[in-house]
Amino acid sequence: MNREAALLMEHEVRWPKGNTRLKPRPVCRVIAVTSGKGGVGKSSIVVNLGLALTRLGQRVLLLDADLGLANLDILLGLTPLYTIADVFSGHKTLAEVIMAGPEGMQILPAASGVMESAELNQAQKLFLLGELDNLSENFDYLLVDTGAGISANVLYFNLGAQERIVVADHEPTSVVDAYALIKVLATKYSEKRFKLLFNKITHPGEAQRTYDQLSKVVDRFLSGSVIIDYLGFIPRDEAMPRSISLQKAAVDIFSTSPASLAFSNLARTLVLQEPDTATDGNIKFCWQRLTHSPHQ
Numbered sequence: 001m002n003r004e005a006a007l008l009m010e011h012e013v014r015w016p017k018g019n020t021r022l023k024p025r026p027v028c029r030v031i032a033v034t035s036g037k038g039g040v041g042k043s044s045i046v047v048n049l050g051l052a053l054t055r056l057g058q059r060v061l062l063l064d065a066d067l068g069l070a071n072l073d074i075l076l077g078l079t080p081l082y083t084i085a086d087v088f089s090g091h092k093t094l095a096e097v098i099m100a101g102p103e104g105m106q107i108l109p110a111a112s113g114v115m116e117s118a119e120l121n122q123a124q125k126l127f128l129l130g131e132l133d134n135l136s137e138n139f140d141y142l143l144v145d146t147g148a149g150i151s152a153n154v155l156y157f158n159l160g161a162q163e164r165i166v167v168a169d170h171e172p173t174s175v176v177d178a179y180a181l182i183k184v185l186a187t188k189y190s191e192k193r194f195k196l197l198f199n200k201i202t203h204p205g206e207a208q209r210t211y212d213q214l215s216k217v218v219d220r221f222l223s224g225s226v227i228i229d230y231l232g233f234i235p236r237d238e239a240m241p242r243s244i245s246l247q248k249a250a251v252d253i254f255s256t257s258p259a260s261l262a263f264s265n266l267a268r269t270l271v272l273q274e275p276d277t278a279t280d281g282n283i284k285f286c287w288q289r290l291t292h293s294p295h296q
């Protein structure tokens, strides 16, 4: 038996219905999916990774934090009655806004065009922290689609997460922008650890080469204090845009496509990994449960 199979068996539990699934987590793992450049595939990754984690028996909440250009609900063919804008305006609680997606995955939708110029104020940020904390016992994974760039909101959602997956594609502009985002988070906010995921990759060597280049630059200019974990890549796959037109996750309707298989592997990698819970001085989402859990 290989090491991965042994580890997976260690994590397996029998659920009442007789399904074999991976154990839920003792504390909610909050992961920001982020990028310097737009259009690299963050929302597609959040939706497909979320569903792949759900299929491993994890209770998943997707948070659409791309407040101005929300689209997780559209990717999944959902029609939200309320959005996170209703939470920030004080009209609804998070629990009232969260909606059910495929296979029990939960979605916290944002509202396109409602909050695009809105920078969250301190009261809104604290309110969201409290609301997420109240709900954190219901979830094993919170995946946050941060939007792109280095705006205050993008930085806030990155800092609130315990872990960050920085997404880039093979284009030099997306790699340079990924570096710019890492640099701001590292030098201004003391974030030291990042996971790097490449998307839309045509040749495997392309991802490894780009990772090597980026990590060299990070080592040289961020004085070796930043650690970049290479998470691998999602291949360029026509199933991805096709699934968007059909408003379903590729993992759902093209489950054997190369990208879907890569998402299943990525989900397994994450479930088997020790989460990064190092403190960095920034206030985290779901922090109360994190600090009070008897398991950590």
Ligand SMILES: Nc1ncnc2c1ncn2[C@@H]1O[C@H](COP(=O)(O)OP(=O)(O)OP(=O)(O)O)[C@@H](O)[C@H]1O
Pocket (backbone or CB within 6 Å): 035, 037, 038, 039, 040, 041, 042, 043, 044, 045, 066, 069, 147, 148, 199, 200, 201, 234, 235, 236, 237, 238, 240, 241, 242, 244, 259
């Ligand atoms: N692995 C892939 N192979 C081919 N096309 C992909 C892949 N991943 C994403 N795409 C396509 O790239 C486009 C942008 O994807 P997506 O909207 O998820 O990016 P984004 O980073 O969330 O964008 P934004 O920054 O504007 O929110 C979509 O048309 C999507 O279908």
